[in-house]
Each structure stands twice: as C-alpha cells, then as structure tokens.
Amino acid sequence: MFTATQPIRDIVAELSSAAPILAQFEIDSSRHGDQNLEQACSAAQFSVEQVLEKLQDAALNEDGAERPDPSQFTLTRLIQHIVRVHHRYLREQLPRLIALAKESAKKPAGESAEWRRVALLLDELRTTMARHFEKEEQVLFPYIAQIDDEPRLAYLPPNGGFANMADTVFLMAQEHESVDHGLREIEMLLSGIAEGAACRDFVAAFRAMKSDIETHVQLEDYCLFPRALRAERAAKQGR
Numbered sequence: 001m002f003t004a005t006q007p008i009r010d011i012v013a014e015l016s017s018a019a020p021i022l023a024q025f026e027i028d029s030s031r032h033g034d035q036n037l038e039q040a041c042s043a044a045q046f047s048v049e050q051v052l053e054k055l056q057d058a059a060l061n062e063d064g065a066e067r068p069d070p071s072q073f074t075l076t077r078l079i080q081h082i083v084r085v086h087h088r089y090l091r092e093q094l095p096r097l098i099a100l101a102k103e104s105a106k107k108p109a110g111e112s113a114e115w116r117r118v119a120l121l122l123d124e125l126r127t128t129m130a131r132h133f134e135k136e137e138q139v140l141f142p143y144i145a146q147i148d149d150e151p152r153l154a155y156l157p158p159n160g161g162f163a164n165m166a167d168t169v170f171l172m173a174q175e176h177e178s179v180d181h182g183l184r185e186i187e188m189l190l191s192g193i194a195e196g197a198a199c200r201d202f203v204a205a206f207r208a209m210k211s212d213i214e215t216h217v218q219l220e221d222y223c224l225f226p227r228a229l230r231a232e233r234a235a236k237q238g239r
Contacts, residue, residue, distance in 0.1 A: 001056070001085050001086075001089055001212065002015075002037070002052055002055050002056060002059070003037070003052075003089055003092050003093070004038040004041075004048045004052065004093075005036045006036060006037055007034065007036050008022065008032050008033050008034070008035055008037060009034065011037065011055065012029045012033070015055060015058060015059050017058045021051075021054050021055060021058055022040075022051070025041065025046045026046070027041070027044055027051075037051065037052070047201050047204075049201050049205045049208070052208070053204070053208075070219055070223070071219075071223050074148060075144055075145065075147070075148035075227060075228055076144075076145045076149060078219070078223065078227075079141045079145055082219060082220065082224065083137060083141070086212060086213075086216035087133050087137070087216075089209075089212055090129060090209065090212070090213065090216075093205070093212075094122060094129070094209075095126070096205075097122050097205060097206060098122045098123055101115050101116075101118045101122060101202070102115075102119045104118075104199070104202070114192060114193055115193070117189055118186055118190065121182055121185060122186065124182065125179065125182050125183075128175070128178065128179060128182075132172070132175050135168075135171075135172070136172065139168070140165070140168050140169075140172065143165065144165075144231075147228065147235055148228075148231065151234070151235035165229060165232055166229060169225045169228070172220065172225070173221055173225070176220070179213065180217075183210050183213065186206065187206075187210070190202075190206065
C-alpha cells in the first residue's frame with residue numbers, strides 16, 4: 001500500500017514498474033527521488049490520487065506475482081503488518097482528508113454545510129481511531145504477541161487492566177462497527193455534493209481510505225482476534 005507521503009525512491013525500489021508509470025505524469029524518479037509522492041505530484045500539477053491508483057493497480061498485477069497472504073502470517077507478523085500498513089496509512093490519510101474537506105467548506109458554494117459536516121465526521125474518526133490504536137498497540141497487541149512468542153506467559157495479566165482478552169476483543173469489534181457507521185454517513189453526504197474536479201479527487205481518496213479500513217477491520221475481526229483467542233485458550237489448557 002503506497003501513500004502520498006512516501007518518498008519516490010522508496011516507491012521505485014518497491015515496485016519495478018513505478019519509474020515508467022511516474023514518467024507518464026512527468027515525475028522523474030531520479031531527479032525527484034528525495035521528494036515524497038504528494039510533493040512531486042503537486043509540482044507536476046497532477047492528482048496524487050490518480051497516480052496512487054495507477055501504482056496500486058501495477059503492484060497488484062506486476063508479473064502476476066503472488067502477493068503475501070496475511071492470513072498465513074504468525075500472530076506477531078500479522079500484528080506488525082496491521083500496524084505498519086493499515087494503522088500508518090490511516091494516520092497519514094485522515095489529516096489530509098480533513099484539511100481538504102475544511103478547504104472545500106470555505107468555498108462559496110451551496111454545499112459548504114455538507115463539507116463542514118464531512119470535516120467534522122472525519123475529525124471525530126481521527127480522534128476515535130487514535131484512541132482505538134492506542135488500546136491495540138499499547139495493550140492488546142503486545143499481549144497477543146506475548147502469547148505467540150511464549151505461550152507460558154498467557155497467564156500473566158495483560159498490561160492496561162483489562163480483565164480478559166475476550167472482553168477487549170468484543171470492545172474492539174464494537175468500535176469497528178461505530179467507525180463503519182461514520183464512514184457510511186460520510187459516503188451519503190458526499191453523494192449529495194455536486195461533482196467537480198476537487199470533489200472527484202476527494203471522493204477517490206476517501207473511498208481508497210474506506211476500502212483500506214474495511215480490509216484492516218476484516219483482518220482483525222476475522223483473522224487476528226479469533227486466532228489469538230484460540231492461542232490463548234490452547235496455552236492455558238496446556239499448562
């Protein structure tokens with residue numbers, strides 16, 4: 001998953017077809033290697049969302065290569081994948097989308113109230129996800145990794161004071177549902193805003209973020225959490 005703040009040199013190193021794709025948008029991977037993608041797109045006056053879409057498509061199809069399946073990762077590796085790919089992506093994208101929505105709300109158009117509501121909902125999402133990530137990264141994920149690395153430690157109480165992992169997993173799932181409700185409200189608001197170049201770019205970026213959140217939630221709710229609960233149960237039964 002590429003991001004707008006990722007350096008050009010890192011994108012080219014990760015994707016062999018990136019250089020010719022970037023060249024189509026007048027971005028020289030050699031001269032602009034130290035810039036991030038957003039800076040390079042701004043200088044070339046191209047939509048960063050459009051370039052990101054091309055890069056993501058190429059990554060999915062390059063050489064027909066089989067991409068890693070996160071469901072086959074160890075619990076510890078899966079946690080690392082979730083944090084490094086999905087948590088990082090959301091932390092980078094949300095502030096940018098909030099700024100774009102607030103900028104759109106300032107324009108003298110009939111939809112300024114809708115844009116203000118979109119910005120507010122995105123800001124609430126950023127606050128919610130910051131707290132959610134803190135509970136996962138500081139409490140739940142370290143405990144799961146502990147079980148994965150040394151099952152005998154499964155009896156140690158998790159840091160942070162939660163009574164058991166099942167209750168915390170249930171709370172995380174509830175928070176995921178709340179996030180989904182907020183995303184659907186934003187989608188409805190956007191469907192009522194008149195189309196324009198800026199709006200299309202915003203909608204594309206929002207939908208890319210929404211899709212990433214859905215993938216992220218599925219990995220946690222249907223892969224990480226069930227496996228972690230089984231691992232904890234097995235570890236305790238083995239003692």
